[in-house]
Amino acid sequence: MAGSRAPSPFSGGAFERYAAASRPALESALERNLPVPARSAGALREAVEYAVLTPGKRVRPFVAMAAGELVRAKPAGPLAVAVAVEYVHCASLVLDDLPSMDDAARRRGRPALHLVYGSATAELASVTLLARAFETLAREPEIPAGVRARIVEELAVAVGAAGCCGGQAADLAANPAAIDLDELEGIHARKTGALFVAAVRGGALAGRATEGALEALTLYARNLGLAFQITDDLLDREGDPGELGKDTHRDAHRANFATVLGADLCRALVAELLDTALTALAPFRRRGAVLADLARYVRERRS
Amino acid sequence: MSEAPPRPTLEEARERLRRLGYLHGTVERFVFRRALEDLSGFFVPVLAAGAIALALAETAAVASSQFRYGGSPRSVALLFLELAIVALLPAGVFAAMLLLAAARSRRPGRDAAVSALIAAIGVLAVWLAGTWRLGADRPSTALVWGVPVSLAALLAGATVRAAFLARAFTRSGRLPERPRRAILGFAAAGALSVAVVVFATHREPARPAPPLPSPRRGTVVAVGIDGLALDSRHGPGESAIARMLSAGATGWWDARRASPAEIWTDLATGVPAARHGVRALEWVRPFGLPPLRPPLATAWYFRGVGLAARAVTRAPVSAWERRSPAFWEVAGSAGLPALAVGWWASGPWDGVEVVENREVLARSAGGLDADAVAIEEFERRSAGRALAAVYLPGADILRDDPAGRRAALARLWLLLDRLIARGRRGEIALVVIAAESHPAPGARGRVVVFDGAFPAREVRVRPFDVAPSLLARAGVPAARDLAGRPASDLFPPGSLETATVDTYGDRIATTTAPPRETDREYLEKLKSLGYLQ
Numbered sequence: 001m002a003g004s005r006a007p008s009p010f011s012g013g014a015f016e017r018y019a020a021a022s023r024p025a026l027e028s029a030l031e032r033n034l035p036v037p038a039r040s041a042g043a044l045r046e047a048v049e050y051a052v053l054t055p056g057k058r059v060r061p062f063v064a065m066a067a068g069e070l071v072r073a074k075p076a077g078p079l080a081v082a083v084a085v086e087y088v089h090c091a092s093l094v095l096d097d098l099p100s101m102d103d104a105a106r107r108r109g110r111p112a113l114h115l116v117y118g119s120a121t122a123e124l125a126s127v128t129l130l131a132r133a134f135e136t137l138a139r140e141p142e143i144p145a146g147v148r149a150r151i152v153e154e155l156a157v158a159v160g161a162a163g164c165c166g167g168q169a170a171d172l173a174a175n176p177a178a179i180d181l182d183e184l185e186g187i188h189a190r191k192t193g194a195l196f197v198a199a200v201r202g203g204a205l206a207g208r209a210t211e212g213a214l215e216a217l218t219l220y221a222r223n224l225g226l227a228f229q230i231t232d233d234l235l236d237r238e239g240d241p242g243e244l245g246k247d248t249h250r251d252a253h254r255a256n257f258a259t260v261l262g263a264d265l266c267r268a269l270v271a272e273l274l275d276t277a278l279t280a281l282a283p284f285r286r287r288g289a290v291l292a293d294l295a296r297y298v299r300e301r302r303s
Numbered sequence: 304m305s306e307a308p309p310r311p312t313l314e315e316a317r318e319r320l321r322r323l324g325y326l327h328g329t330v331e332r333f334v335f336r337r338a339l340e341d342l343s344g345f346f347v348p349v350l351a352a353g354a355i356a357l358a359l360a361e362t363a364a365v366a367s368s369q370f371r372y373g374g375s376p377r378s379v380a381l382l383f384l385e386l387a388i389v390a391l392l393p394a395g396v397f398a399a400m401l402l403l404a405a406a407r408s409r410r411p412g413r414d415a416a417v418s419a420l421i422a423a424i425g426v427l428a429v430w431l432a433g434t435w436r437l438g439a440d441r442p443s444t445a446l447v448w449g450v451p452v453s454l455a456a457l458l459a460g461a462t463v464r465a466a467f468l469a470r471a472f473t474r475s476g477r478l479p480e481r482p483r484r485a486i487l488g489f490a491a492a493g494a495l496s497v498a499v500v501v502f503a504t505h506r507e508p509a510r511p512a513p514p515l516p517s518p519r520r521g522t523v524v525a526v527g528i529d530g531l532a533l534d535s536r537h538g539p540g541e542s543a544i545a546r547m548l549s550a551g552a553t554g555w556w557d558a559r560r561a562s563p564a565e566i567w568t569d570l571a572t573g574v575p576a577a578r579h580g581v582r583a584l585e586w587v588r589p590f591g592l593p594p595l596r597p598p599l600a601t602a603w604y605f606r607g608v609g610l611a612a613r614a615v616t617r618a619p620v621s622a623w624e625r626r627s628p629a630f631w632e633v634a635g636s637a638g639l640p641a642l643a644v645g646w647w648a649s650g651p652w653d654g655v656e657v658v659e660n661r662e663v664l665a666r667s668a669g670g671l672d673a674d675a676v677a678i679e680e681f682e683r684r685s686a687g688r689a690l691a692a693v694y695l696p697g698a699d700i701l702r703d704d705p706a707g708r709r710a711a712l713a714r715l716w717l718l719l720d721r722l723i724a725r726g727r728r729g730e731i732a733l734v735v736i737a738a739e740s741h742p743a744p745g746a747r748g749r750v751v752v753f754d755g756a757f758p759a760r761e762v763r764v765r766p767f768d769v770a771p772s773l774l775a776r777a778g779v780p781a782a783r784d785l786a787g788r789p790a791s792d793l794f795p796p797g798s799l800e801t802a803t804v805d806t807y808g809d810r811i812a813t814t815t816a817p818p819r820e821t822d823r824e825y826l827e828k829l830k831s832l833g834y835l836q
Contacts, residue, residue: 180308276326
């Protein structure tokens with residue numbers, strides 16, 4: 001499994017080229033930094049590998065690395081951020097799929113982790129990955145200590161009550177029949193958007209980005225993250241499970257943008273959000289090409 | 304079970320997302336977003352920016368070189384509006400070509416930059432070449448136009464580049480680089496500010512005090528003869544006149560080919576066409592505006608589509624577009640009673656009796672008539688004048704009619720014989736000017752003076768020396784800013800005024816442009832007499 005190469009999910013363009021060029025280093029770092037449990041830990045090591053080293057788009061880590069490159073960071077710092085963000089993301093997916101949460105059967109084209117290793121091991125693997133994410137960041141020597149602390153803080157916020165956990169809790173508690181756009185956005189902004197923003201900001205912070213650059217990148221990440229989520233919801237409603245690699249219509253009983261806004265409105269808003277994200281990259285000119293191309297990918301995304 | 308909230312509209316959803324921090328309101332996305340939405344989003348900005356920049360460049364060319372416009376903010380503004388409408392067509396063609404190129408571009412970054420460069424250079428070229436071609440003396444103030452024109456060129460270039468990139472992106476998925484919109488805003492604001500400053504601070508130059516004359520005894524009579532070929536054809540009539548003129552003090556210059564209006568206005572003003580502004584026999588008159596010479600790249604409209612659509616009418620040459628005073632006008636302003644009959648680009652002037660060229664031709668069926676009318680008017684009105692001038696076009700009009708030409712020359716001979724006798728007696732100072740607008744190779748223009756018993760001689764002069772010579776002989780100080788100087792070798796010693804003044808100033812018309820109706824009649828007459836095709 002280690003070092004396995006997934007066929008590129010991106011089609012043409014600067015982001016695809018960037019992802020293709022950066023994927024070996026990322027996959028290698030993801031594998032290298034995996035936690036090594038004690039021998040007596042049973043299947044935990046395999047479960048962690050199963051969660052991380054499966055073919056995935058790796059959008060968040062690539063975004064973190066591209067943001068670092070955009071502010072001319074040395075590669076090691078943004079790579080550490082990318083690894084940490086991907087570990088957090090994988091951990092959140094494992095938790096998301098549990099019977100007590102979304103109760104999903106498939107993830108990334110394979111059976112969900114808890115169906116292979118059991119719910120207890122799945123929960124432990126998730127916590128292990130979360131811890132490893134912060135450990136990876138805290139040990140990265142290429143990032144100055146003060147900046148490291150700031151990145152850790154922002155990532156922690158993105159994971160905690162103001163981030164993924166809070167968003168998931170709100171999602172579980174929400175009444176899908178009565179939810180409105182504001183509430184739905186609040187759920188998304190914490191559940192998925194916060195990690196996306198943390199990835200971009202973390203990569204840029206590792207390169208000691210200016211506050212102006214951070215502000216522009218945050219604007220980009222917020223708009224792109226929401227566009228990404230709305231597209232995700234649309235695909236969940238209209239997409240092909242084989243192409244997506246996961247169950248569809250699993251959110252039918254839960255609040256999502258497709259049900260709240262309708263497909264046409266979703267598409268119109270995605271276009272405007274991506275346009276805004278692109279415009280936010282204007283100050284970076286050519287250097288923003290990779291991140292800007294990601295917006296094009298989201299616009300045309302089918303999986 | 305709680306009731307589902309109503310589904311928001313796009314506007315409501317957009318507004319709520321904006322409030323939540325998405326769709327950043329301060330981010331300008333005019334060109335790019337529009338271009339992503341549909342074809343018009345690409346086309347319209349290029350069309351608008353191109354038309355505005357082109358119209359500004361053309362307006363600048365006209366205002367820099369055609370002084371009636373430069374002095375009138377209203378005319379400049381109206382002209383700009385009309386030219387902007389006219390420029391929509393070339394800008395539209397350019398935008399359409401750009402659209403095709405962008406859709407097929409394999410290197411949008413480079414191609415967009417090249418397209419932007421072409422647009423910007425095109426705008427600047429229209430201004431520079433247009434100003435040059437229209438023949439102004441390009442005063443330093445014309446350079447001020449360079450600022451708004453440059454900014455407009457920048458605006459056009461930036462718009463072309465942004466739209467090209469956006470279009471290429473929608474078609475090929477190749478990533479555009481984003482233009483710096485702030486620069487465009489500054490460019491537009493800067494152009495506007497400069498234009499306001501230029502127009503607000505422009506004032507008509509103060510009219511200089513008229514020169515104080517020292518009147519001489521006797522009338523100075525100037526007879527201008529067009530089409531007299533003294534150096535080539537030498538038909539029977541010409542030989543006789545040549546012999547007659549050889550008895551006077553002669554100044555000569557190498558003839559050049561130009562329109563009769565330009566040649567005879569050079570002679571009448573003492574300055575070249577670049578300064579007096581009269582070049583062609585025919586101008587055009589846009590709707591609601593004074594006549595003008597079409598700026599570069601607009602001939603298709605002013606001489607084609609606009610004429611066909613009756614949005615533009617033709618306008619014949621007139622004093623309206625002459626910016627330097629003629630010698631009879633200077634004399635009149637100096638208080639000397641003056642007369643001018645039949646001269647090109649002549650018009651009403653305080654203190655001068657003027658029979659315009661259009662009046663003479665209107666009463667003529669041909670060249671013979673034209674000379675007869677001019678001579679009759681001249682002889683009827685010249686009594687008591689300090690300076691009297693008449694222009695005789697018959698020989699020129701009849702250049703392809705040998706019999707008619709002989710008759711015209713015979714009439715000329717009679718007139719000159721009479722006047723030369725008076726000149727020799729010292730009753731008048733006669734100055735005969737023979738110049739041709741269609742000279743044979745090696746031909747010369749001549750000014751022949753009969754002023755008392757002054758002996759025959761031949762000296763080289765410039766055509767610009769004629770006007771100051773006539774004025775100096777009438778006792779009017781010559782202006783130092785003229786291209787010519789009084790030709791003292793052609794007149795008796797002490798007969799010319801030696802004092803000078805700085806300038807006669809510009810000719811500031813006291814009347815409005817001639818009405819369209821008389822323009823039409825005049826044009827028809829010029830056509831029937833062979834001046835215009």
